[in-house]
Amino acid sequence: MFTPSQHDVRRFFCETFRKSHESLVLTPLEMIAADWISQHPEYAEALxxxxxxxxxxxxxxxxxxxxxxxxxxxxxxxxxxSVDQPPGVRQAFQILARRNNSEHEAHHEIMECLGEMIWNSQRTGLPPDGQAYIDALKKRCS
Structure with a gap:
């Protein structure tokens, strides 16, 4: 499993930002990242x-x-x-995107649930609880 360091992640996004602004060829992952970067112009200075x-x-x-x-x-x-993992995340995304009339806002709602799952995992020292994550998403969708 690839586990990038904090510096690796920051370099990746800064390099993607640079390549995108210079109209250079991007890898598939950089293309996805560049799309999210473009949706967050407030991060341009940091990147x-x-x-x-x-x-x-x-x-x-x-x-x-x-x-x-x-x-x-x-x-x-x-x-x-994209891979519906954990199972149900794709359906939750589709429901939230329709409700918000925005895929971006749906991501932000999912992000809150993901952040909570990660925080709980770090706090308890237990592995991330995918079922709790999906349950939180289902609650948002109901």
Whole structure:
């Protein structure tokens, strides 16, 4: 399993941002990332300076959104939807996208559930609970 470091993730998004703005050829994963980057123009400054990106602390205490975490979650959710893993995530996405009239907003709703599952896993030291994640999504869909 590939486990990129925080710096790897930040370099990936900064490089994708650069390549996209220079109209260079993107890998399939970079193409997906570039689409999410384009939907978040507020992150342009953070993505335009690799060195600053590597040094910036986005802790909760700083009170600012971590653009790299946010974009990474969009990528994770897109992958989950594409393979319907955990089972039911694709259907929840479709329901939320229709309800919000926006795939992007549906992603943000899913992101809240995903973030909660990850937070619970980190807090308890247990593996992520995919069923709790799906149950939270089902609650949002009802």
């Amino acid at each position: 335009s300076d690799v060195e600053a990106a590597l040094e910036t602390d986005y802790s909760v205490d700083q009170g600012q959104t971590n653009p790299f975490l946010h974009l990474s979650m969009h990528l994770s959710i897109a992958e989950q939807i």
